[in-house]
Amino acid sequence: MKRLNSQLQDDGAPMELILLLRTLLAGCKEISFRVSQGALAGVLGSTLSENVQGETQKKLDVISNQILKDILSESGYVKAISSEEEDDVVGCNPNGNYLVSFDPLDGSSNTDINSLIGTIFSITHAPQWMEPDDPSAFLQPGTQIVAAGYVLYGPSTMLALTTGKGTHLYTLDKTHGGFLLTTANVKVPVQTSEYSINASNQRHWLGSTQEYIADLLAGSEGPRGKDFNMRWVAAMVGDIHRVLCRGGIFLYPFDNREPEKAGKLRLLYEANPMAFLIEQAGGLADTGAGRIMEVMPEAIHQRVPVILGSKEEVEACLAYK
Ligand SMILES: O=P(O)(O)OC[C@H]1O[C@](O)(COP(=O)(O)O)[C@@H](O)[C@@H]1O
């Protein structure tokens, strides 16, 4: 079976980027181990501190963040990082050539129920002019990303990764500690009859979202003329993995609960990396007002509405105005 290194070389990834990815993934393997220890590791439950988003952090969030921060800042390849769990950009090596944005633990409320969680990341070049603690260099559209992916801590630990040459899925072989290529050039089916949305927010949605979901619910008796199935993992990483594996549409749309927040999911370390993976697998990723990867970020923790997945279903959704 092909190893990660060899696939990255075949995809033409520069050696320094390969080394950076290997470093990042070494951190994810450590997180994978910690996660698998569950209550035995004494890491479940909430801490008293709150992160910048005002949500209560789980201890595993803090631990995962620390693991990635330490390994990346010591690597030498990274000029600065931005993390969901850090209020500000964290400066690393002033001579580093890359910037890394990450959600160290996505779906963290699932930790208490032994369900799917993961780490999401994206990597861009670090501009020469940048001071290591300058957040403005992170405010680049997703089109500038050179590598993005997630590690899913499920029954097996899996990696989905793209460097812009297709999306590949790898499985962690825990007997020798390496990621092995298990699906090359994964393709999201263009059509689907499966959707994913937190329906408890329905009353807050825009009219167009209400109408679209109502038509899916009407199934074979409605205008779509077919029945749809619904799935919600409550961890974006789990929902997107399902979409990559068998298609579907995933929505965390704009809603009126906090209109200034424009959505729940964060652009830099949730929406953009997932958009890159989905697009590289033949799917679409949109905010409802344009391509996610073309959004010019204004802040490192900016949120965006997310509609992504099977091409024809995303197009059908976007046709509702
Ligand atoms: O609580 P809700 O509305 O179901 O939201 C679930 C969404 O929130 C998230 O858990 C946010 O991620 P974090 O756990 O990293 O904060 C997504 O992974 C998921 O899609």
Ligand SMILES: [Mg+2]
């Ligand atoms: Mg998250």
Ligand SMILES: [Mg+2]
């Ligand atoms: Mg998180």
